[in-house]
Amino acid sequence: MASKIESPDIEKNKSNFPYFSLLGVLLVVILFTVLWRPLNLERTVYVPLTPQVETTVTDNINSPVVGDARIEVVGGKSTTDQITESSDVPEDEIVKDELDDIIEDKGNTVQYTVARGDTLHDILLRYNINRRDVYQLTTNFKQLANLRIGQQVSWTTDDSHNLQSFSWIISSNNIRIYEKSGNKFIESSETVEVVPQDVVIKGDIKTSFVADARKSGLTSSEIGVITRALQWRLDFRRLKVGDKFSVILSREVHGKRLSNSQLIGVRIKNGSKDYYAILADDGQYYDINGGSLSQSFFRYPLEKQARVSSGFNPRRLNPVTGIVTPHNGVDFAVSRGTPVLSVGNGEVVIAKYSGSAGNYIAIRHGRQYMTTYMHLDKILVKPGQQVKQGDKIGLSGNTGRSTGPHLHFELHINNKPVNPLTASLPISEGLTGKSKKAFLSKVKDIRSQLNF
Numbered sequence: 475m476a477s478k479i480e481s482p483d484i485e486k487n488k489s490n491f492p493y494f495s496l497l498g499v500l501l502v503v504i505l506f507t508v509l510w511r512p513l514n515l516e517r518t519v520y521v522p523l524t525p526q527v528e529t530t531v532t533d534n535i536n537s538p539v540v541g542d543a544r545i546e547v548v549g550g551k552s553t554t555d556q557i558t559e560s561s562d563v564p565e566d567e568i569v570k571d572e573l574d575d576i577i578e579d580k581g582n583t584v585q586y587t588v589a590r591g592d593t594l595h596d597i598l599l600r601y602n603i604n605r606r607d608v609y610q611l612t613t614n615f616k617q618l619a620n621l622r623i624g625q626q627v628s629w630t631t632d633d634s635h636n637l638q639s640f641s642w643i644i645s646s647n648n649i650r651i652y653e654k655s656g657n658k659f660i661e662s663s664e665t666v667e668v669v670p671q672d673v674v675i676k677g678d679i680k681t682s683f684v685a686d687a688r689k690s691g692l693t694s695s696e697i698g699v700i701t702r703a704l705q706w707r708l709d710f711r712r713l714k715v716g717d718k719f720s721v722i723l724s725r726e727v728h729g730k731r732l733s734n735s736q737l738i739g740v741r742i743k744n745g746s747k748d749y750y751a752i753l754a755d756d757g758q759y760y761d762i763n764g765g766s767l768s769q770s771f772f773r774y775p776l777e778k779q780a781r782v783s784s785g786f787n788p789r790r791l792n793p794v795t796g797i798v799t800p801h802n803g804v805d806f807a808v809s810r811g812t813p814v815l816s817v818g819n820g821e822v823v824i825a826k827y828s829g830s831a832g833n834y835i836a837i838r839h840g841r842q843y844m845t846t847y848m849h850l851d852k853i854l855v856k857p858g859q860q861v862k863q864g865d866k867i868g869l870s871g872n873t874g875r876s877t878g879p880h881l882h883f884e885l886h887i888n889n890k891p892v893n894p895l896t897a898s899l900p901i902s903e904g905l906t907g908k909s910k911k912a913f914l915s916k917v918k919d920i921r922s923q924l925n926f
């Protein structure tokens with residue numbers, strides 16, 4: 475850069491005073507290098523590295539922070555702590571497939587079943603909905619705090635994540651609708667009696683589960699529910715030609731529009747093995763013995779809790795440049811060589827040195843969850859390897875663009891980074907006592923319909 479700026483001067487000066495001017499230019503170049511280097515370094519440090527990050531940046535600028543944008547920095551000054559590493563953008567992107575698209579709900583309308591621990595606020599933010607809209611809806615309609623486990627909600631957004639309408643199905647004949655009008659939402663209710671109908675859909679695997687399920691008449695949303703329910707038991711990519719599926723749904727139809735659909739039970743035959751997911755009264759899915767289908771996660775990828783030197787902050791503002799550089803994970807202040815543990819069972823999808831992330835591991839847990847571990851000193855696993863919860867996968871370090879030993883840890887749900895310290899994680903408890911008894915008698919009836 476310096477030589478380019480100076481070159482016209484060299485030409486000019488050469489003709490007049492060749493030696494003095496050369497000396498002068500040299501001096502200028504040396505001064506330039508000495509003075510500019512530190513500034514330059516700082517500059518490159520904070521500039522987002524990939525287009526992906528840039529999109530997030532513009533998104534963040536457009537949506538003002540309302541409500542609970544917390545900076546979770548424990549200990550130390552936040553301004554200095556925020557700069558333990560410049561950016562954690564690995565060069566290697568995690569490869570996606572068609573199931574990811576379905577799970578991410580790419581369409582503008584999303585149907586969602588309320589699960590244990592959910593609040594409307596958290597659900598909508600998890601789907602990247604404009605904070606201003608989430609704030610409007612949840613503060614103006616306090617009754618929305620009464621969502622129950624198993625209830626269906628659905629919403630429609632425009633392409634910029636602005637909420638257009640939100641429906642809350644309290645019961646089959648009581649639906650609340652919140653429609654955006656200007657900057658506000660207006661509530662209305664539909665009380666048409668709609669009788670839900672049980673539908674049984676069966677099919678064979680000819681190409682892939684998604685393609686064949688669609689061909690058999692299942693909607694993307696229904697396929698999403700099935701793959702989420704069985705994600706810990708079955709790898710849907712491993713289904714082969716000749717495998718079978720059978721599904722019972724309770725569908726509600728308003729006129730010609732399918733307004734609500736609930737998965738009652740599913741059976742998937744993979745080779746000689748059968749996988750079931752059956753809906754219980756608590757809105758969760760269990761296997762035919764009432765055993766849990768979900769998996770538990772550790773909150774921390776470490777043997778002992780460690781100080782958080784920099785918290786999750788999607789709107790982290792660099793104090794020097796004023797540029798928003800999201801911090802998509804949590805930094806734990808641990809010394810070099812500290813064992814790093816996988817927070818859950820899963821498959822290693824990436825394990826290699828990757829740009830500013832340094833030695834980097836990504837683990838896929840089921841279909842919806844992904845964890846990443848960065849700046850490691852040593853990687854102890856290989857891509858494709860199956861790991862169990864608590865397995866030692868690496869040693870923490872200071873590799874990549876990092877200014878001190880620490881572990882950068884991320885949790886992604888539906889391919890979106892979330893705060894690993896506060897995200898609601900699946901709980902793995904089976905049914906017991908009365909609820910198990912009620913469940914098992916229901917299973918008998920459902921199972922008989924799930925034949926091939």
Ligand SMILES: [Zn+2]
Pocket residue numbers: 559562784801803804805881882883
């Ligand atoms: Zn970090």
